[in-house]
Amino acid sequence: MLGELINPYYLQVSSFILINIILAVSIYITLGTGQLSLGHAGFMSIGAYTTAILTLNYNMPLVLGVIIAAIVTGIVGTLIGIPALRLQGVYLAIATLGFGEVVRVLFINWDGLTNGAIGLSGIPHLGREIFNLSKSMGIEPDMFGLKNNQFISLAVFFVLLIITISVIWFFVRQNNSRIGRAFSAIKMDEEASEAMGINITYYKVLAFGQGAMLAGFAGALYAHLMAYISPSDFDYHRAVEILIFSIFGGSEVIWGSIFGAVFLSAMPEFLRFINEYRFMIYGALLVLMMAFRPQGIIDVNMMNRFKRLMPKKRGEKKHGTGNKEDQ
Amino acid sequence: MVLEIKKISKNFGGIQALTDVSFSVEEGEILGLIGPNGAGKTTMFNMITAMYPPSSGVISFVGNPLSNLKPHQITEKGICRTFQNIRLFSDLTVRENVMVGNHCRLKTNVMQSVLRTKAQKAEEARVLATSDEILEVVGLANDKETIAKNLSYGAQRRLEIARALASRPKLILLDEPAAGMNEKETNDLFNLIKKIQTLNITVLLIEHDMPLVMRVCSRIIVLNFGKKIAEGTPSSIQNNKEVIEAYLGVEEEDELA
Numbered sequence: 001m002l003g004e005l006i007n008p009y010y011l012q013v014s015s016f017i018l019i020n021i022i023l024a025v026s027i028y029i030t031l032g033t034g035q036l037s038l039g040h041a042g043f044m045s046i047g048a049y050t051t052a053i054l055t056l057n058y059n060m061p062l063v064l065g066v067i068i069a070a071i072v073t074g075i076v077g078t079l080i081g082i083p084a085l086r087l088q089g090v091y092l093a094i095a096t097l098g099f100g101e102v103v104r105v106l107f108i109n110w111d112g113l114t115n116g117a118i119g120l121s122g123i124p125h126l127g128r129e130i131f132n133l134s135k136s137m138g139i140e141p142d143m144f145g146l147k148n149n150q151f152i153s154l155a156v157f158f159v160l161l162i163i164t165i166s167v168i169w170f171f172v173r174q175n176n177s178r179i180g181r182a183f184s185a186i187k188m189d190e191e192a193s194e195a196m197g198i199n200i201t202y203y204k205v206l207a208f209g210q211g212a213m214l215a216g217f218a219g220a221l222y223a224h225l226m227a228y229i230s231p232s233d234f235d236y237h238r239a240v241e242i243l244i245f246s247i248f249g250g251s252e253v254i255w256g257s258i259f260g261a262v263f264l265s266a267m268p269e270f271l272r273f274i275n276e277y278r279f280m281i282y283g284a285l286l287v288l289m290m291a292f293r294p295q296g297i298i299d300v301n302m303m304n305r306f307k308r309l310m311p312k313k314r315g316e317k318k319h320g321t322g323n324k325e326d327q
Numbered sequence: 328m329v330l331e332i333k334k335i336s337k338n339f340g341g342i343q344a345l346t347d348v349s350f351s352v353e354e355g356e357i358l359g360l361i362g363p364n365g366a367g368k369t370t371m372f373n374m375i376t377a378m379y380p381p382s383s384g385v386i387s388f389v390g391n392p393l394s395n396l397k398p399h400q401i402t403e404k405g406i407c408r409t410f411q412n413i414r415l416f417s418d419l420t421v422r423e424n425v426m427v428g429n430h431c432r433l434k435t436n437v438m439q440s441v442l443r444t445k446a447q448k449a450e451e452a453r454v455l456a457t458s459d460e461i462l463e464v465v466g467l468a469n470d471k472e473t474i475a476k477n478l479s480y481g482a483q484r485r486l487e488i489a490r491a492l493a494s495r496p497k498l499i500l501l502d503e504p505a506a507g508m509n510e511k512e513t514n515d516l517f518n519l520i521k522k523i524q525t526l527n528i529t530v531l532l533i534e535h536d537m538p539l540v541m542r543v544c545s546r547i548i549v550l551n552f553g554k555k556i557a558e559g560t561p562s563s564i565q566n567n568k569e570v571i572e573a574y575l576g577v578e579e580e581d582e583l584a
Contacts, residue, residue, distance in 0.1 A: 170441050177440030177447070178433045178454075185416045185427045192414040195376055197402030197431030197494050206437070252418075300418065 006146065011153035015225060017265040018160040022167055022218040024245035024261035029171060030211030031251045033204050034187040036089060038239045039080065039096030040215040042103035045234035047073045047216025048223035049107060049114060052123045055224075062129050062224055069220035070213050077212020081205040100239050107231040119230025126224040127152035130159060160221065167214065171254055183207060215242070237279065244282055248289055250296025253303050260296065328390075329354050329498050329529045330375070330406075335384035337370055337553075344370045345553040347384070352498065357520060357530040359544035359561075361537075363573055366550040368533045369411055372500050375531075376408050377401045389497070403431045405497035409487040409504060411533075417476035421467055421486055424475050425458040428493030458493060464526075465489040465519060481512035488519065498529045505536040517543055541565065549573065 023040065030037045050072045051065035060068075080099055087095050107114045114120065131152050134140075141151035174180055182203045185193040194200050223229050245264055250256020264282075268275045289296065330352040337345040345367040352358050360368050374381045377398045386393045388404055396404070407428075416424050433454065435447045462468045465485045470478060475486060484504055491499055501520070505513045513536060520543050523530055534540045540547065541561040549557040549564060551573040557564055564570055 173441045173443065174437060177451070178430060178435050179437055179440050181419075181423060181427050182430055184419060184423075185430075188416040188418060189414050191378070191398075192410065192416070193427070194398040195378070195402065195408055195410075196428050196490060197399045197407070198427070199397075199399045201397075 006150045006154055008149050008153035011157045013266070013269050015153075015157050015160050017262055018157075018164045019218050019222050019225065020245060020261040020265045021164050021258050022221070023215060023242045024249065024257040025167055025171055025254060026211045026214035026218060027242050027246045028211075028251060028254055028257035029183075029207050029214065031246055032175075032183045032187060033207040034089075034190070035084070035204060035208055036093040036243075037096045037208070037211065038093050038236075038243060039099040039103075040211065040242045041234040041236070041239035042096075042100030043073050043077055043212040043215035044219030044222065044238065044242075045103055045107060045229075045231065046076055047219030048229045048234070049120070050216070051220040052120045052223045052229055053113060055124050056120060056122065062124050062126065066217065066220040066224065070217035073216020073219070074209050074213030077216070078205055078209035080212070081208030084208060085201060085204055097236070097239065100234075100236070104231045104234055107234075114231075117231060119228060119233075121228040123223050123227045123229065125227045126159070126221070127156045129224075130155040156225065160225075163221070168254065168258065175254065179203070179206075241282070244286060246296070248285055248296060250298035252295055252299050255303065256296045256298035259298050263297075328352070329388065330531070331385075331387045332371070332375075333385045333387070335371070335374065335381045335386065337367070337374060337379075337382050343553055345374075345381075345550075348550065348553070348555050349384075350548050350555065350558060352529055352531055353546075354529055355524065355527065356545045357524055357532060357543055359540045359547040360531060360533045360550065361535070361540055361547060361564075362550035362556075365552075367553040368550055369502060371550075372408055372502055372531075372533065375401070375500060376406060399431065402494050402496075405495070406500065407491040407494040407496040407498075408500035409484075409491050409502055411502040411506065413480075413483050413487055415475040415483060415486055415490070417474075419475055420471065421473050421475055421478065421489075422455075422458050422462065422471040424486055424490050425461055425493045426454050428490035429454050429457055430494075432495055461489050461492050464492070464522060466515065481508050481515070484508065484512075484516070485519065488523075492523070492526075492528070496528060498531060499523060501530060501532045501534075503533055503535060505534055505539050508536075513539055 023044065027037065027040050030040075047069040050069035051062075054060040054065040054068060055062055080096070084092055084095060108117050131148070134155070141148050144151065146154070175183070182193070182198045185196070185198060186200055186203055190200055219234070245260040246257040247260070248264060249258065249260020268278055274281060328351050332348060332350050335345055335348045336343070348367070348371065360371065362368055373379055375386055375393070377393065377396050377400070380394075388406060393401060393404070416427060419427070433450055435450055439447045459468065459471070462471060465488055467482060467485060467489060470482065475483065478486060488499075488501065488504065505516050508516060517539060520530060520532070532540070532544060544561060547559065547561055547564045548555060549567070549570050556569045556573060557567045559567070
């Protein structure tokens with residue numbers, strides 16, 4: 001019965017949507033301090049290649065590979081974030097775009113390590129690893145009436161779902177705190193924030209580093225989901241795609257960016273016939289959004305209206321940015 | 328002495344914005360800094376808050392020189408300012424603006440914020456209490472949840488003061504707080520500044536509204552073309568010839584004579 005309901009293809013699409021959500025959150029964090037980055041595809045590729053090389057060449061366990069990949073990308077992001085402090089708006093976008101391209105070209109030309117433009121294949125697959133692990137624990141797909149590939153897709157989906165929810169949980173909580181308030185203050189007026197006692201250097205580098213780390217983390221998961229990566233997976237189009245998740249869905253609130261990722265990743269699946277025109281539609285969407293709703297589909301006002309409709313949580317007090325508390 | 332300005336000069340390229348200005352701010356007083364437009368008043372504020380460094384001279388706060396500090400460190404030391412052109416965090420609520428002002432007195436880091444440790448929760452509760460208290464002082468207690476940009480002009484000015492007060496300063500710098508206010512709002516502002524004084528906060532005030540300055544300040548410094556031309560009590564400033572000339576110009580006959 002359960003076996004008939006589970007379609008591995010849709011589960012795989014859903015898994016990619018989850019990775020896109022993490023990417024959208026990563027750009028949201030960076031945008032949240034007013035820093036426009038087009039380097040997230042670059043950070044993603046650093047994460048993907050780090051874990052791929054570690055697991056392929058050094059037989060490192062997948063989990064460790066992903067964690068190290070995230071840390072390495074976080075460090076690179078912080079190092080990029082420090083000089084990037086001097087750049088504002090579109091200049092930062094251009095500089096980070098340049099960074100992304102440098103990383104891509106580096107991976108193309110570093111043949112010995114990255115296999116150049118051909119890319120790396122045979123990267124341990126997340127599903128396989130989970131499958132082997134559960135087998136060793138005595139759990140068989142038959143026990144649920146599932147075929148092997150169904151079991152794998154389902155397991156991958158749930159693992160990624162848990163990871164994604166944890167990521168969102170982390171950043172929602174961070175946002176509703178002193179840190180989140182500092183982020184939004186910086187986004188609105190850097191000079192005033194500094195005059196009000198916020199160390200803008202620290203918070204901007206923190207946001208940039210966190211965004212990079214998360215993009216690297218998503219890249220690492222992507223590598224283990226695809227089992228194959230090449231530099232062309234992380235080109236300029238990817239950087240723009242990540243940015244559009246947030247710009248389209250809304251960069252003011254985390255839910256906007258998440259919505260953007262879900263909508264824009266799922267759209268091509270429902271509208272098969274427009275797949276070839278995807279980037280054209282992205283372009284048109286961006287133009288329309290900038291003209292009519294520059295803050296994205298979901299903004300603070302919409303969230304506040306939504307929150308008022310929701311029943312109040314058992315007297316729990318909420319505060320911080322984007323949150324309303326009744327008097 | 329809370330603040331001591333010693334022989335401060337500032338030039339922007341060839342323009343001499345301030346020349347050898349010295350004065351001091353005594354604890355608990357309300358000191359007015361006045362002068363015609365372009366006299367260098369805001370430049371002085373920007374140097375006190377380390378927005379940019381003076382070309383020469385020393386600024387000391389409670390005896391310690393304030394050199395090589397960043398603006399946020401100045402705020403931590405206990406000097407906070409408002410802006411001439413209102414610079415609120417316009418999309419945040421009134422209360423959130425004040426909470427941001429309290430930022431430098433808080434300590435929780437990323438992990439504590441995410442894990443909601445006991446210390447973090449206690450601290451957040453304190454911030455809320457502090458903010459409400461300050462909003463009460465400035466008279467915005469009923470607008471806590473209003474988005475800052477939707478406030479009336481006078482209320483925005485008061486919110487700027489509230490935000491600065493939230494950093495728990497020893498010295499507050501008010502840059503033209505009465506600009507654009509009507510008579511009633513100016514009167515409220517007078518009461519607010521007096522109230523701030525009772526909170527043991529020293530006030531340095533830039534203002535063009537002379538009746539307000541004369542009523543509220545205990546002492547006044549007058550700048551003109553980057554130089555200090557007078558210092559003294561409101562009544563002595565009102566009768567100072569040089570000050571009158573700076574504001575009203577020199578009469579023709581006088582110049583000839």
